[in-house]
Amino acid sequence: MAVTDRDSAAQAGSPDESFEHELPTQQPQLEPQSRISAEIERQHASAAHGGHQPHLDFPPYRSSILRHPTKELRHADPEGVELVAPVFGHSDVDPLEADLTIQRGGDPIGERMVVTGRVLDGDGRPVRHQLVEIWQANAGGRYIHKRDQHPAPIDPHFTGVGRCLTDADGNYRFTTIKPGPYPWRNHLNAWRPAHIHFSLFGAEFTQRLITQMYFPGDPLFALDPIYQSITEQSVRDRLVATYDHDLTTHEWATGYRWDIVLTGTHATPLEREDDSNE
Amino acid sequence: MSDPQPTPGQTVGPFFHDALPYAGDSHLVPPGSSGTVRLHGTVYDGAGKPVPDALLELRQADAVGAIPVVEGSLRRDGRFTGWGRSATDAGGHYAFTTVEPGGVDGAAPFFSVMVLARGLLDRLYTRAYLPGASDAFLDRLTADEAHTLRAIREDDGSLRFDVHLQGEHETVFLRFPRHVQ
Numbered sequence: 001m002a003v004t005d006r007d008s009a010a011q012a013g014s015p016d017e018s019f020e021h022e023l024p025t026q027q028p029q030l031e032p033q034s035r036i037s038a039e040i041e042r043q044h045a046s047a048a049h050g051g052h053q054p055h056l057d058f059p060p061y062r063s064s065i066l067r068h069p070t071k072e073l074r075h076a077d078p079e080g081v082e083l084v085a086p087v088f089g090h091s092d093v094d095p096l097e098a099d100l101t102i103q104r105g106g107d108p109i110g111e112r113m114v115v116t117g118r119v120l121d122g123d124g125r126p127v128r129h130q131l132v133e134i135w136q137a138n139a140g141g142r143y144i145h146k147r148d149q150h151p152a153p154i155d156p157h158f159t160g161v162g163r164c165l166t167d168a169d170g171n172y173r174f175t176t177i178k179p180g181p182y183p184w185r186n187h188l189n190a191w192r193p194a195h196i197h198f199s200l201f202g203a204e205f206t207q208r209l210i211t212q213m214y215f216p217g218d219p220l221f222a223l224d225p226i227y228q229s230i231t232e233q234s235v236r237d238r239l240v241a242t243y244d245h246d247l248t249t250h251e252w253a254t255g256y257r258w259d260i261v262l263t264g265t266h267a268t269p270l271e272r273e274d275d276s277n278e
Numbered sequence: 279m280s281d282p283q284p285t286p287g288q289t290v291g292p293f294f295h296d297a298l299p300y301a302g303d304s305h306l307v308p309p310g311s312s313g314t315v316r317l318h319g320t321v322y323d324g325a326g327k328p329v330p331d332a333l334l335e336l337r338q339a340d341a342v343g344a345i346p347v348v349e350g351s352l353r354r355d356g357r358f359t360g361w362g363r364s365a366t367d368a369g370g371h372y373a374f375t376t377v378e379p380g381g382v383d384g385a386a387p388f389f390s391v392m393v394l395a396r397g398l399l400d401r402l403y404t405r406a407y408l409p410g411a412s413d414a415f416l417d418r419l420t421a422d423e424a425h426t427l428r429a430i431r432e433d434d435g436s437l438r439f440d441v442h443l444q445g446e447h448e449t450v451f452l453r454f455p456r457h458v459q
Contacts, residue, residue, distance in 0.1 A: 051459060052283070052284055052286060052458040052459060053286050053287060053400055053458065053459050054286055054287060054288060054289075054399040054400055055399065056398070056399050056400060058399060061289075061397070061399065063289075063396055063397030064289075064397050064398070064399055065324075065397075066323040066324035066325050066327075066397070066443075066444060067323050067324070067329065067395055067396075067397035067398045067443045067444065068397075068398065068399070068443065068444060069402065069443060069444060069448060069449075069451050070324075070444055070448060071448055071450070071451075073402075073451050073452060073453035074419070074450050074451070074452055074453065075452075075453055075454075075455070076405075076415055076452040076453070076454060077415075077454070077455065078454045078455075079382065079385055080339060080345065080381075080382035080383070080385060080388075080390075081337045081338055081339055081345055081360065081379075081382065081389075081390045082337070082390050082403075082454070084337075084345045084347060085337075086337065086351035086359060086360070086361035087347055087348060087349045087350070087351055087359065088349065088350075088351050088352060089349035089350060091349060091350045091353055092349075092350055092351065092352035092353060093352070120282055122281055122282065122284060122456060123281060124281060124282050131351075131352070133297055133298065134297070135293065135294060135296060135297030135298075137293075143293040143296075144296060145292075145293040145295060145296060147292060147293070148293060159296065160296070160297075161296050161297045197288075197290070197291060197294065197297070199297070199298060205337045205390055205392075206403070206454045206456075206457070208335070208392055208401055209285060209287055209401070210287055210288070210289075210290050210394055210400075210401050211285055211286065211287050211288045212288040212289075212291075226288060226289060226399070227288075229288075229399050230286050235283075235286055236286075238283060238284075238285050238286060239285070239286065239288070260285045261282040261283060261284045261285050262284065262285070263284050263454075263456050263457055263458065264281070264456040265456075266454075266455065266456065
């Protein structure tokens with residue numbers, strides 16, 4: 001892409017934008033969505049097929065410009081502590097922490113929902129008794145965070161933070177409120193699709209995953225440079241939960257199912273042969 | 279049967295502070311206990327500016343090179359679980375209170391470090407080796423690259439390990455077999 005694009009992008013992405021929710025009207029220099037969308041289109045057109053991860057260098061997400069490594073990641077054989085995940089258990093997590101609707105002494109506002117699924121490793125084995133952490137905006141699209149200045153109401157009954165352990169079959173389950181979309185300052189009139197942040201551990205420290213779960217049919221998908229930093233549609237689809245009417249409960253909550261697959265472990269000798277070359 | 283397809287990563291975003299950091303998260307051992315060391319540093323972006331909204335996780339062996347497999351890694355009750363978290367402060371600085379790891383099975387000792395930040399679209403791995411460390415992996419790097427993976431002993435005895443996401447001193451970040459791109 002043109003060097004001039006990168007230069008202007010670097011300026012727009014520079015440093016004082018940690019307050020991502022400031023009103024765009026206070027920032028007349030912000031670029032229009034049409035420009036960001038055109039950049040996303042160009043990035044996708046030039047991307048090699050088959051990418052399974054977001055592009056760390058994805059200029060339409062302005063904050064990535066100065067925060068992506070420019071060198072290839074170095075192949076390393078995992079050793080020692082990298083092969084052993086930290087261990088979490090019932091002394092770490094109270095089962096009530098999986099219910100985000102009961103943390104503040106009253107019912108939060110919004111669409112109550114159950115989000116559940118399985119955590120598997122790259123060989124399809126369940127990730128058992130491991131920590132799952134989530135955080136999200138409230139139904140109005142606002143986080144309880146001092147930097148979130150989006151003028152949507154703070155819900156006094158919702159913290160947006162939850163934890164659980166996977167069970168013996170790798171299942172996790174949260175009860176929460178469907179988050180709203182919210183504006184941010186990446187460009188003019190930028191809105192994030194509704195999402196829940198997920199943090200996951202596997203059996204090895206090299207399997208660590210931080211990601212975001214989205215909701216089916218969100219009209220903001222095409223416009224969002226973070227979601228679109230994954231250039232393959234089939235790979236983006238893995239971040240979208242499925243509405244599941246069997247999970248939905250009568251007069252209580254809607255249900256969404258989302259399975260998560262970590263990378264493989266290095267534990268099985270047979271599989272190591274596949275790993276020996278780059 | 280084909281293996282299941284991995285779920286891609288996404289940025290940790292700016293609003294993780296109520297979810298991931300917690301009281302005592304950066305104290306792998308109680309402050310003030312004997313044999314402790316402070317591992318600390320600054321996370322920098324490509325313009326050399328500190329990154330105030332990053333988070334590091336640490337995984338390490340104990341002082342004799344044993345890897346803790348101890349339940350309760352979120353707890354801070356005196357057990358050494360070899361794991362911790364530190365969010366960067368307004369100056370981009372993080373700090374852990376811990377012990378210097380011994381080498382596992384005779385290998386060069388290192389802290390395994392995972393880096394998250396707003397603007398960083400997927401987590402990154404690196405290693406903070408003890409000063410002077412050398413091993414087959416470090417030997418394959420140029421001197422400048424290997425330098426980015428060695429902690430520096432400060433005058434006060436602490437270990438400083440700065441992380442440069444980009445730029446002239448860009449830290450060497452790792453990809454392990456079975457990681458996909």
